[in-house]
Amino acid sequence: MTRVAFPVDTSVVFEAERAGRAAVALQAVLAERRSIRRLRSGVFTPEMRQRLLEAVRLTPAAYNLPPWRVVLVHERREALWAEVEEGFREALHGEQLERYLDRLRGFAPGVAVALVFADNGVERELREGKGASAEVAASFVQQALGMVQFALWLAVTAEGLATSLQHWDHLVGPRLARFVGLPETEFRLAATMPIGYADEEPRGIDRAVAEQVCAVDPGE
Numbered sequence: 001m002t003r004v005a006f007p008v009d010t011s012v013v014f015e016a017e018r019a020g021r022a023a024v025a026l027q028a029v030l031a032e033r034r035s036i037r038r039l040r041s042g043v044f045t046p047e048m049r050q051r052l053l054e055a056v057r058l059t060p061a062a063y064n065l066p067p068w069r070v071v072l073v074h075e076r077r078e079a080l081w082a083e084v085e086e087g088f089r090e091a092l093h094g095e096q097l098e099r100y101l102d103r104l105r106g107f108a109p110g111v112a113v114a115l116v117f118a119d120n121g122v123e124r125e126l127r128e129g130k131g132a133s134a135e136v137a138a139s140f141v142q143q144a145l146g147m148v149q150f151a152l153w154l155a156v157t158a159e160g161l162a163t164s165l166q167h168w169d170h171l172v173g174p175r176l177a178r179f180v181g182l183p184e185t186e187f188r189l190a191a192t193m194p195i196g197y198a199d200e201e202p203r204g205i206d207r208a209v210a211e212q213v214c215a216v217d218p219g220e
């Protein structure tokens with residue numbers, strides 16, 4: 001029997017394998033990302049910091065106008081936590097204050113804190129420069145803020161680190177803007193992401209079933 005040899009373009013095979021590996025790796029990061037609220041310290045190199053900032057820089061935004069300013073606090077994190085505590089003590093009392101302080105004790109041993117501020121100037125530019133209605137401009141800003149938080153969360157997870165989303169604008173927003181040298185009238189604290197190594201198991205969670213949240217070719 002004669003054997004027919006088919007030429008194989010190995011570069012195509014390698015490319016498909018590479019793409020497959022990247023897809024599997026991304027799935028793993030997506031599955032690993034969880035909210036972790038008890039942190040411990042550990043390695044946090046300049047290269048790791050740079051990759052986190054790169055995730056922020058590569059995040060898309062409407063009209064390519066990023067409405068965020070992400071400030072990573074590493075060296076000054078102890079002073080930052082003291083500032084947050086002072087703000088909590090000023091605004092909260094009793095049992096609620098104790099719960100918030102307990103949260104802080106879980107975050108403080110971590111390696112860094114990412115403060116995600118919304119840049120009011122960009123929302124203005126969307127309205128005045130791009131002609132977006134107030135409602136659309138506000139929506140675009142919110143959607144882009146969600147994107148950057150998720151990009152950063154995945155990048156943190158890919159480094160073997162953990163984080164969570166905390167919403168403290170009403171308690172310490174202006175105070176933290178001043179702490180990092182941003183004008184508090186122009187920058188609103190959208191989220192605080194304490195970063196560190198996980199010092200707790202993630203909570204048990206039931207994810208939505210696929211049919212509830214996504215579909216392929218429905219209505220046929």
Ligand SMILES: Cc1cc2nc3c(=O)[nH]c(=O)nc-3n(C[C@H](O)[C@H](O)[C@H](O)COP(=O)(O)O)c2cc1C
Pocket residue numbers: 033034035036037164165166167202203205
């Ligand atoms: C928009 C948004 C707001 C959230 N706000 C908070 C928050 O203020 N504090 C907190 O501890 N977790 C917060 N979370 C975390 C969610 O509770 C959590 O992501 C969800 O329960 C799924 O759990 P997982 O992150 O471990 O997968 C928030 C998440 C999102 C997406």
